[in-house]
Amino acid sequence: MAGVVGVVAEYNPFHNGHLYQLQQIKEMYPGETIVVAMSGNFLQRGEPACLDKWTRTRQAISNGADLVIELPVLACVQPAERFADGAVSLLAALGATRLVFGAEHQEYDFQAMARQVHHVHGQFHKYDESYARSFQAAITREIGHPVDQPNDLLGLAYAKANYRLGEPLELVPIQRVETSYHDETLHQGAQIASASAIRKNFADDQQATPAKKELLAPYLPADSLTDLLTERFVSWDDFFPLLRYRLLSSQIPHLHQIYGMTEGIEYRLQEQTQRLPGDLTFEQWVKKVKTKRFTYTHLARLAVAVLLNISGAEVKDYNQAPYVRLLGFDRQGREQLAMVKKTCPFPIYSRVSQDDKKKQLAVDYRAGKIYQLFNGSEQDLKRAPLYFN
Incomplete structure (x- = not known):
């Protein structure tokens, strides 16, 4: 039986670096189902997504993902380690056997490092520096070298979450190529740019659509570029x-x-x-x-x-009672859903009912309505998961 590969993503927006990752997964694990846990309309870095969750879901499935679920906003407002707990637990519940993620140092054994530092999560009381800086210093002391690059830090957070769950997932880092996470420059001749660079240059460029299209075309799949130029860009x-x-x-x-x-x-x-x-x-x-x-x-x-x-x-209520919100799937993703529906320990929502919006999905519904003020598109009620045959 083919396995299931999990990915945690924002796709803000979906660009050639994300396409490269999905292509690498298909080459390494042909025939396996790719399940993406994607942040919804508000992201873990503390910003609204530039395009809504439905648009980004369509981009992901059009370019190789089989099943996309939403990481609820109550997971996304939490720090990296708690965010990772939410993402890893949902992917494992949906049958993932591997977690593939980008890293600045592909050679790191993230799971081994997590075993070394799983106990480092205490309170830091040095009031002249941030918790993050104190935490990184403690990690460096334990491991013997710094782990301070954005994707490496997330990789370690995933590994620690995996450790707490009993290591149900094999961790597979993929080398981040051509550009750094925070690089805001579009490098001429390159095919991959960071999402930060794409958003910044799109927002800063006051030229007409044809000029923006020419500027951004090298870095985005065609459908993502069209969406960026035609959908409501939110910031x-x-x-x-x-x-x-x-x-x-x-x-x-x-x-x-x-x-x-x-x-x-x-x-x-x-x-x-x-x-x-x-x-x-x-x-x-x-x-x-x-x-x-x-x-x-x-x-x-x-x-x-x-x-x-x-x-x-x-947030406490969500951590005690997580759930799965379906955003989209293809035939292979639908087959995976059918396999895990009876064994998944969390409720699986395919639609938001009038009752749901007042109960477990109340905060996601509220976030969707606030996002809709500027996006203009209904985000929850009467929205069914996207299906690609």
């Missing part, structure tokens, strides 16, 4: 006025209940937002409210939680 610039409103109008006790609010940061967020000029961008705001204890990514995720009014209690 923090759209949502930032709503975030400011939430911070300015909320009482401190309410802000304190938002997931991720610690060490009294709610006072600083509100006070700085009250003082700062009205024409500030989201990126400028993050720099103004930042302190040594909080990374930019932590604050961006916190901003998403504020925007969507996500409480710590809601």
